[in-house]
Amino acid sequence: MKRCLWMIGAVMAIALLVAQTHVLAATVSGTTIGGGVVLAISETGATAAVVTADDSGLYTLTLKPGSYTIIPDSQDATPAKVTLASDDEEITVDFTGKPLPVLDLAPDQLPPGSVWRSLLGGSPTDFGPDGFPTNNAGSAWYFGPADPLYKEEGDWKDAEMPANMGLDQLGNGGQAGNGGYFWYRLKITVPAEWKNLNKPIVLDRYGVEDNDWAFVNGFPVGFSTTYQGPGVPRRYQVPNDVIVFGGENVIAIKGNHGRGGSGMENANNLPRLRVANQPAGVVIVYLRDKTLASQGPPPIDFVPAMNTPVTLLNSSGKEVATVLVDQAGYAWFQDLPPGKYTVKIDDSKALAKATPSTVDVNVEPLKAVVVEPQIVLHDVAPGGPDPRDDSFSGNKLDPKWTTVVWGDAGGGVTVSNGVLTITGGGEFAGTNDVGWFVYQKVSGDFVASIKVLSSEFPASGGNGRARASLMVRADDSDSAPYALIHVAPYRRGVFFQWRSEAGGDTSAGGPGEAYYETGIGAPVWVVLRRIGNNVAGFVSMDGKKASMIWQTDLPNLPKDVLVGPAWASQGEVASATFTDFKLRAPTVAVKFGIPDATIALQIAVGKMQPTSEQLSRFDLNKNGRVDIPDVTRILRLAVGLDKM
Structure with missing residues (x-):
C-alpha cells in the first residue's frame, strides 16, 4: 500500500513538473534573413524575448500567453502583431527583407587605424590587503576609461581577442585576480549614411567572462549584472543622439572577473555595431552621489545607490520592468515603444531619499531620456554617540563584549591601541559554522557599523573568500540563523550572506552564489541594518555614507539578537583587524498610502x-x-x- 501511494505521488509530482515546464511552451517561429535578430515586445512595452535566427533564417521565440509585436531586424520588413491564447499555441510568422548595415568589430575586420585596446586591473604586486592597482582599472566605482577624452597611457596595450585577459594568473593561484576588473576600448568611425536610415543602432553579439558595462561616447548603453559568460551574446541599444555619424566614436567596455577565465574568449561572440529595425527609445535613470567622489586610492567617480529598485510603468500604469541599480549607478530600459512612461524609484530601503521619486517621461524613437534625481544615501552611523560604541582603545576587550568560538578554529581575540584582532581558521558556510564571533546583545531595530582594517589571505586552504565580518545572530550556537556582511582579501569584494533557520544551509543569494561587490577591499566600513524581520548589508568607503550590497527577510531572528565582528579564514589560521564599532537606531523614512x-x-x-x-x-x-x-x-x- 505504501509503495502504491508512493508511486501515485511520484506520478503526480512528475505531472506537476511537466505542467510547470509546459507553461512557457507557446511559440512564434518562422523565417527571416539568415543570422537576423527577432524581438518580441509585450503589450506593456517590455522586451519579452530576443533570438538570433540560424544561417538559413529559421527562428523560434518561446513566450507566455499574451499579445506581442514581433520585430525582425531586416530592412523593409514590417513588424507583426500576434496573440498567443494558450500555453501550447504555435504561430508561424515569416518575414522578408534585406539585411541592414553592420560594422563587424572583430579585430580582423576593423578598418585601418582602428584597434581594440585593453587594460588589466593590476599586476600581482598591485594586489593585497594594503595595496591597490596603480592603474586604477581594478576600482569598482571608477569609470574613467568610458570618457571619450580619457588617455590610454601606462599599462594599456593592443587587445588580444578572443583571448583570456589573464586575471586568473595573478598571485596565490589566481586568487589575487578573482573579483578584478578590466577594460576594452575602441575608436571607430560610424558611417554618415546610417543617420539617414532613421533606425536604431545596436551594439551586440559579444560575450564577456563574467559581467560587463558598456559605454558609447561616455553614455551607458547597457550592463549585465549576473554571470553570463563569453558565450552569451549581449545586445544593447545605442541612442542615435549619442552617436557621431561620419566621425569618431569611442566604445568602452568594463568587464568583471569572478574566477577562471576573463574577457572576450569566444571567437563567435565578438562585438559588432549594426542598424536595427524597431523605432524604439531608451530611458536611463542615474542614482549616484557625486559629492562623495574621491581621488582614492581607490579612485571613486561617485557612490552608486546600489540595489535601489527602479520601476518603469507604461501610460496605462502597467509595469514594463523593474531594474536594480548596479555599481555603475544607473537603471537602464531599452527597446521602448514611443510614448509616455512613469519612472518610480523605491527609496524605502536602499536609499534614504530620492527627490523626486516619481518622474513622468516621454520616450521618442531613437532617443534617450535621462532621469537624474537628487539622492541621499543612508548614514553609516546615524545620530550618536552610544555607550555600546567601541574604538577598541587600551589593551584588552571591554566587558560589554562576549566572545564565542565554534569548532576547531584555533587562534584568539586581542585588543591593542585601537585595533581588535581576531585570529583563526574556520568557515561560515553550510549548516554549522566554524570561527570566531565577538558580540553584544541588542534588542529590536538597529544600525551597526565597523571599519575592517584588514582581511588576511590564509597561507593555504583559502579561496579568496575569507570572512572579516559584521554579523547579527539569533544566538551563539554554531547553527543559529544569522546575516553577515564580510570583506574578502585581495579586493575580492564585500559579500552579504545569511542562514534563514537554525540548522539550515547558508544562503548567499542562492545556492553557491553571493550578493557582492568586487573590487572593494580593506580598509572599508561595513554596515548591518535591522528593521523588523528585514536585514540589509551596506558598504562605505568614507565611513559617512553607505551603499547597499543586499537585503533579506529573516523571520526567525528573535527580538533580542547578538551583534558584532566575526572572522573565519576559510583555510589555515589567519587574521582580520577591526576598529570603530558603532551601534545606532535606524532612521529610515517609512511611507504609507x-x-x-x-x-x-x-x-x-x-x-x-x-x-x-x-x-x-x-x-x-x-x-x-x-x-x-x-x-x-x-x-x-x-x-x-x-x-x-
Missing part, C-alpha cells in the same frame, strides 16, 4: 495572513503582530495626520 492601510486592516481582523515583509512593515508597535493600533497609525501616516 491608503492601500497599505487597507491591507493592514485585513491582516488585523484576520481576513488575510501577512507575508514576512508585510509583518515587518506594518507592525509599528513591534509586538509581533499587526493590530488595530497599527492600522490607525498607518492610516494617519497615509493622510498626513502623523509623521514617523
